[in-house]
Each structure stands twice: as C-alpha cells, then as structure tokens.
Amino acid sequence: MLLAWTESTLHKFEDTWNEQKPVELVLGKEKKEMTGLAIGLSSMKSGERALLHVGWELGYGKEGSFSFPNVPPMADIIYEAELIGFDETKEGKARGDMTVEERIGAADRRKMDGNALFKEEKLEEAMQQYEMAIAYMGDDFMFQLFGKYRDMALAVKNPCHLNTAACMIKLKRYEEAIMQCNIVLAEEENNAKALFRRGKARAELGQTDAAREDYLKVRKFAPEDKAVARELRLLAEHDKALYQKQKEIYKGIFGPRPEPKPKRTNWLVLFWQWLLSLFYRLFKRERYKAD
Incomplete structure (x- = not known):
C-alpha cells in the first residue's frame, strides 16, 4: 500500500x-x-x-x-x-506472465493461507495474505475478464475483502471494515455477508439507523438467521437505553414538572365586591322610592 x-x-x-x-x-x-x-x-x-x-x-x-x-x-x-x-519466489513467475487461471489460482492459495492465519487469530498476518491475493486481481486485470472467468475471480476476490473486513472488526478498525464491505457491495449489492459485516461496523461506530438498515436487508434473504435477530435485538436495547439516559439528562436539567398550586381565596377582594353590591342595591331601592 x-x-x-x-x-x-x-x-x-x-x-x-x-x-x-x-x-x-x-x-x-x-x-x-x-x-x-x-x-x-x-x-x-x-x-x-x-x-x-x-x-x-x-x-x-x-x-x-x-x-x-x-x-x-x-x-x-x-x-x-x-x-x-x-511474491515472486513463491509463484515462480511475475503476475504479468501468468495466465488468467494461474493468477486466480495463486490468489486462491493466498486466500487459503489467510484463512488459516485467521483461525489462529493472527489477524495482521491474515490481512497481509488477503491483500496479496487481492493484488493479483487489480482493476486492469478484472476489466479484461467476463463470463465464467470474471465469476471465478470474484469468487476469490470478494471473500478476501469480506475476510479482511472481519479482521478489521476484530481490530476495531470499523471505518476500514466498512470500506472493504462497500467494495463487495459495488459488485453484489445484496451480498448478505457484506451487509451483515458493514452493519456490525456501523453499529460499533454508533450509526444505529444505518446498521439497522443493513440488518433488515439481510433478514429479507435469511429471515431465520439468529445472528441477524440478535444484532437487531441489541440495537433495540441500545436505543431504549439511550432514550432512558436522555430522559434522565433532561429531567436533571429542567427538574421535575411543578404541581399546580391551589388558588388562595382573597377575602379582601370578596368583601369589597360584596360592599359594592350592597351599595348598588340600596341606591337602586332609594331611586325606586323617589320615582
């Protein structure tokens, strides 16, 4: 690189x-x-x-x-x-001198080596093997392929990107993992593994809405997948916990809502109103007598 x-x-x-x-x-x-x-x-x-x-x-x-x-x-x-x-000594010839089948075969051997290292949790070494496998199938090479040869190449190339994404998730390099998944999704927009691993990386970055969208797409193709159901449940629990936390924060800022206080009776006002009413009635009665 x-x-x-x-x-x-x-x-x-x-x-x-x-x-x-x-x-x-x-x-x-x-x-x-x-x-x-x-x-x-x-x-x-x-x-x-x-x-x-x-x-x-x-x-x-x-x-x-x-x-x-x-x-x-x-x-x-x-x-x-x-x-x-x-890579020269291992394969015996430069990539430019290899046939299509030889390049794909060499890439596949690198992928298998990477898989063995991944199982041993040697993630950095595994990613090196995946990157070397991908290097056999650069853009110039892929551009020349069509039909069964392109399918053969993608059958090796895409798993290398996906396995690299899996390594990066374990290493908490989530943004790089998303990039690897995007490369695969550019070729296969409904690739379930790419969607699932991108969702996992997005969830770890706090991009819960985008992660949920990826998981829901996967569930369309695998409705019984327990891993997808578990991740969706974790997102729901995360959203619920976040809501409760925000609720407590706002409660602390503004305090509890005050209870309405009962209105106090103002006796002076009532007495004054009664007195005015009395004067008015007396005045009205005297006027009636005069008439």
Whole structure:
C-alpha cells in the first residue's frame, strides 16, 4: 500500500490506502519513475511500514510528469509505504506472465493461507495474505475478464475483502471494515455477508439507523438467521437505553414538572365586591322610592 506526495509542495499524487488497492512492483522491471521506490522497498521486510525519501533523480526526473500522476519538475518525493509481502519466489513467475487461471489460482492459495492465519487469530498476518491475493486481481486485470472467468475471480476476490473486513472488526478498525464491505457491495449489492459485516461496523461506530438498515436487508434473504435477530435485538436495547439516559439528562436539567398550586381565596377582594353590591342595591331601592 502506498501514499506519495512531493516534498516541497506537499502535493499528494497517489493514495492506494484510501482506494484499498495494493500496488504491484516487480523489482528489476519497475518503471523508471519508480527506481527510488524500488530501492527503498528492497530493503524492507514483509509487513513493515516506512517513510521513504526519494530524490528527483530517482523519481520523475528533471521534467516531472504533467499527465497522471501530476508531479512537478525536479520534485523530491516522500513515500509512505507498507510492504504487504514478496511474491515472486513463491509463484515462480511475475503476475504479468501468468495466465488468467494461474493468477486466480495463486490468489486462491493466498486466500487459503489467510484463512488459516485467521483461525489462529493472527489477524495482521491474515490481512497481509488477503491483500496479496487481492493484488493479483487489480482493476486492469478484472476489466479484461467476463463470463465464467470474471465469476471465478470474484469468487476469490470478494471473500478476501469480506475476510479482511472481519479482521478489521476484530481490530476495531470499523471505518476500514466498512470500506472493504462497500467494495463487495459495488459488485453484489445484496451480498448478505457484506451487509451483515458493514452493519456490525456501523453499529460499533454508533450509526444505529444505518446498521439497522443493513440488518433488515439481510433478514429479507435469511429471515431465520439468529445472528441477524440478535444484532437487531441489541440495537433495540441500545436505543431504549439511550432514550432512558436522555430522559434522565433532561429531567436533571429542567427538574421535575411543578404541581399546580391551589388558588388562595382573597377575602379582601370578596368583601369589597360584596360592599359594592350592597351599595348598588340600596341606591337602586332609594331611586325606586323617589320615582
């Protein structure tokens, strides 16, 4: 995985971490612009992460690049790189020289290695194997596939993304887990595992409405699934507890609602009203006599 920017202007021109797309680099056959990067990677160990400073002479040179990526002339480059692993010696040939079946087979072997590590709770190592499997099936490769070959590739690629999401949930890297699930859902919008794991990650982030939406979609395809029912019940309990907590908070702020006080009888007002009424009746009687 790679993040690259120019040292002087801090202009970022490549970010495969955000895209979740590992970069394949064949040492000794790399592009001229990646000579410095290849030298730095050759000294790293599998799983290591490092900052690599590359002078312009071993990068994009005196002219730079005005297409893609956009790199100014004579720009020194800083790479933040994570070496997922070396693959050449294990498979015996570069990926570019493999047939479609060989690439899918190599990816599947990496996936199986990752599954074994996952069972042993070696999550970081498992994710490295899944990432290397995914690297066999980059966008350029997938774009060329159709029919049964595309189905074969997705049958390996999508489980690698989903298993990576499972690892990330265990490691509490919930936003990254959601990204992995989204990649699968872009291919299969009704993939139950992707929806369930995305719902799990969203719930952990407190995105309860979005999580519930994912779980309800899963329940359409698996109405008897006990795991989905359990997660929906946990969300309901969470919402209830949150409501009670908010109720207590507001009660503490505003205090209990005061009881209406009984009106006190004002005897002075009553006496004054009675006196006026008496004078009025007397005046009326005297007037009647005069008439």
